[in-house]
Amino acid sequence: MLMNNVKLAWHFYQQEYRFSHQRLLRWTQGALMLFIITLSQSSANIQTYLNDNLQGLLGADAVLSQQQALTAEQHNDIANLSSKVVTTQQVKTTLTHNGQWQLVKLKAVGQQYPLQGELLTSASLQDKGQVTASGPQQGHIWLDARLFASLSVEMGETLQVANQQLIVSRILQHEPDRLMEGHTVDMRAMINQLDMKRLNFSSDLIHFRYLIAASSAQIEQLTTWQQQTLPAAEIFHKQGNHPLSLFWKRTENFMGLASIILFFMAAIAIEQLTQVHMKKDQYFSAICMSLGASNTTGIQVSLFKWLISLLLLVPVVLILSALFHWLIIDWLSGTFSALQWQINYPLIAKSLTALLAVFAIFHAPVWLSLKNNSVAKLFSGVNKGFSHWFSKLSSIAVLTGVTLTYSDNGLLTLMMVTATVITIALMIVISWSSLTLGEKLTQNISGLVPFSLFMMKQRLINKSTQILGVGLCAFLLLFTLMLLKDLGQTMSSYQRQHDGNVMVSQATQPQMEFIEHWASDKDIAIRQTKPYMHAKLIAINNQSLAEFTDKPSDSLATFSRSIRLHWTDAIPLNNQVVDGTWWETNTPKWQQISIEQEVMTDLGLVLGDWLTFFIGQQPSFR
Amino acid sequence: MPSYIELKNASQSFQTNDTQVTLFNNLNLTVHQGESYAITGPSGAGKSSLLTLISGLEQPSTGHGVYVNAGQSKALSELRSDIGFIFQQFHLLPELTALNNVALPLKLRGDKDAIKKATAWLSKVGLNDRINHKPSELSGGEQQRVAIARALVFQPKFIFADEPTGNLDQKCAIEIADILFTCCQENNAALVVVTHSDALANRATHQFSLIDGQFNQQSNQTLEVASC
Known part of the structure; x- marks a missing residue:
């Protein structure tokens, strides 16, 4: 009997294949599956790369330094926390x-x-x-x-x-x-x-x-231990401020939000289509049951039909997602060198299972209504009972689950969800009140206008879900576009600050000429060139360093040796003047120097102080 | 041993907004296999609802129904595999051709000759040139014939028909009635028809008139014309 039901499901799937509601459902489900699988594959690829990259850059999960x-x-304490030190x-x-x-x-x-x-x-x-x-x-x-x-x-x-x-x-x-x-x-x-x-x-x-190998929990324990036992020591860990991690974290936040928005839109579409499906399946099952089939047959045929529809989508989705995944990785490999396209099969299985579960929850009201309603009720298509509320509750449960899964940033997600709820409330209030007001104001003008407004208000009640759905989709689309714009701005500002992925720490004039020639050949922009000379600070305000201050400081220790003294006409893009003014071109007072704010404070310098450097001869800078 | 359906003290009512509407109260009825029944009455009297109760497609609000088959008493929901139902609105599946609509009950039972039998039945109701047409491409009368063929193709013990000739002209109505009653006679099936047509009702062995929620029974047994 089961095989017979599978055959029937296949038969009816083929019959309904070209129906608009089936086509719409296929496209919605396919788009969502494609997005989720491509996203999860690309994310996993980048996460693996970053993890390897971080290991290469950081060399440990945590470092205790003193x-x-x-x-x-103390050694024992650390050994108890981690076996690899x-x-x-x-x-x-x-x-x-x-x-x-x-x-x-x-x-x-x-x-x-x-x-x-x-x-x-x-x-x-x-x-x-x-x-x-x-x-x-x-x-x-x-x-x-x-x-x-x-x-x-x-x-x-x-x-x-x-x-x-x-x-x-x-x-x-x-x-x-x-x-x-x-x-x-x-x-x-x-x-x-x-x-x-x-x-x-x-x-x-x-x-x-x-150098310590530690999990996130162990890092937390280690940090607590360090604060209590070794407050003077420094601890660095992977959850720290590594620029790539931070940047990827921001991207993940955005992707999470985009996923939630997409899921919201897909949920609206699937929920709407479920209503159509419920009516269709109810009608079909009612006919079958009136012709001798049992409830179980109706449910099984509906279940198999749903399953066939999804299973046939999977190969198409997998091929397309592999293609998109490859394109994304190819595009990103410009930024993340040595990033390689890799398919994570267990992750695909996990994502597909999760998606099937979500779609099943959305479709469950159909099967519930078949199970609980009499044949006559199935024919009438009245659906105000348990399955109706189950449909609504299951949609909310799925959306909550998706929000919790994809949200990396609680505040951001809360703001997004609140904005969505406020939008829905505004849509209801504005639509209702404007139509009511319009109807009242036009009552004495003409019969047709208030009648039209009255009809629109009636339609508003009847078609509220559809209207809200379309309105919400438009809102979410605009919201996504605004979010993309913001992200684009953040990325470009981030790029301004951190552009460049190669640093040459020292080059002679012939080497520099070669680098410039090579960069021009390869169409590579050299973001910044900083010529320098070794210079040794010998006096501040005509006092030797020892006379100027007797307070030991890192800056003083650095200045006691030769430092690299850079010069440039314009303020570098990734620098800013916090006090004083940048020197002007052709100024007679060319002997000016700018110093990091932290060093100024450390040494107790003020604007206008004279620093004397030893650079072959002895010019002074202020 | 012939089977029969028994409704005992069946009542049907439903709620609309704040009002409770009662269609009928404490009805008793027995439908025997091999006999024909006609239910008449004014519009809104609850004839179609009564038909869904007798056929086990709906539960009564109060009272209960039993299906006695080979001496064994069963719930009315067990009756479903032995009934053929002809709906007033036909209820054909729009996505299937006439042939596939008729073959549906056979396919549900796993019959390998479903298509062959369905073709024969479509021919029997005069639609052999409409086999591959979908319901939207058929006239009301043709759709009615497809619905009848679908209800009779698997030779059920009980046939229920809700206004089977309501959409048809007189000639077609006579043809359809002939098919129904002949089939009933050939297969020793029971036929329960809800109709406004006196001509059709008069062909049934038993005739019930549902007025104000109560039966007014008449028997046509003395009239030789219509027993099956």
Whole structure:
């Protein structure tokens, strides 16, 4: 009997295939499935990429950083929270070779390093980076490319650090935990942890960093533990302010909202179509039952028909979603290099199951009405009972579920939902009151106008769902367009601030010429070029630094060494003047300098102070 | 052993806004297989509603009905597989051709010869040249014939017809009535007809007039013309 019902369902599906309500339902369901599957596949692809990228950039889920080593007890506490902890030590020191010297950040790592991401090294400056399983062996030192070049060192030569001989064995190209150390252009070198002990640096010079693999819950626990036990230590974690994460988070917020809006529109359409379907299926089942079929046959045929309609949509949706997914990834690969198109099959199955469940809930009133109503009632199509309310409640339940699932930002979603509800209320009030007022005002003018208004009011009651549906769809469409406009503006402003994905930290004049030539050949815009000279601050208001202030500060420590002094005519796009004025062209007082606000405060400087730099000769800047 | 349907103290009423409308009260009726019945009465008397109650397509507001088949008493909902119903509004499926509409009850029963039998029945009601036409392409009389063929194709024990000749001219009405009564006679089926037509009502063995919610029974058994 079941096979017979499947055959009947297939037969009636074919008969109804070209009917407008079936076609509309197919398009609505297909569009929604296509959107959801493409979105979930693209999101998963980007999430995986970002996760790998974050691992490569951050090197750990969390990093605890402080000047001292952890005590055994503190170490135990962390080990209880996470089984994977890797320690690195850093010290700032000067390396010399054949009369060349450079201030470097020397990092000591053990065999467990790196914890996450890839450590890239090469055998020569020209080589591409190769993934290296762990840090340097004892007695070896790896230098970054700039340091390697600036010390004019050759591979296999030895460097002397604190009377210890270290062999230069690799060029350090990428350390996965670099970003979490903060943005810096310091030259870098890496040695083995055991060598660090032998170098015998004073303990107050060594900075300890603990790379920790941790889940979100563990990160929370770790943060609480750090605040209670080590308030002076710093903790960085993945949920922090990584620009790519933040940007993607914003995009996800938007996508979530767009999904909710789309679902709202689809829900209105499906709910409307369910009414048509309910009448159609009720009528069909009533005929079948009047000809000897049981209720079960009616329900089964309706169920199979619904299932066949969806199952036949799936291959089309999958092919189209794969295509759109590929197009999106291809487009995004311009921004996210090495982003690859990958199909996530379990996710497809999950999304399809969820969608089928949602569509089933929307369609459930049809089956309920077949189960609960008598044949005569099914013929009359009266539908004010349980299935009517179930239909409404199930729609609300589905929409609530979808809102909760897709909403990444509660406030934003609440604002959107509130705006929708207010719009519905306004539509009802304005339509009703304007028609009522119009009817009353025109009563004495002509019989036709008030009659038309009266009829419109009657239609408003009868067709309220349709009118609200169309109105709401128009509102949601406008809302989406406004949201897209806002997002576009945010993205372009974000791009203005963070444009560019390659930074060359140092280039000589011939190298710069080559870069400019190459960029012009490849049609690549160079966002900013910052020429610089090494300059050393020697006096403030004609007082030596020691005389000017005796308060120790980070800025003072930085200024006690040579700094990179940049110059430019115009304010860089990603900078802004917070106080004072930018120098004018051809001003006789050209010796002006702008300093970061934080440094001004740190050193206690005010506008008009004189700074004296040593740059070959001794010009002054104010 | 012939089957029969029994309605006991059946009442039917419904609610419109704040008013309760009662169609009939405490009606008793027995429909025997192999006999014909005509229900007449003014418009709005509840004849069609009574027909849906007897056929088990609707539940009475009060009272109950039984279907006695081979000596076993069953609920009226069990009767459905043994009835053929001809609706006043035909209730043909608009998306199906005349042939598929007639074949529907057979297909529902898994009959492999559904199309063959349906073709034969359409021929019997004079529609062999309209087999592949959809209801919208047929006249009212033709649609009525399709509805009759659909109700009779699976040879039910009980046939219910609501105004089967209401939309037809006199010639067609006679033809349709002939088909109904002949089929009833050939298959030893019961026929219950709701009609305003005295000519049709007079062909039935039993005639009931539903007025003010009560039956006024007349028997046509003495008239030889119409028993099946």
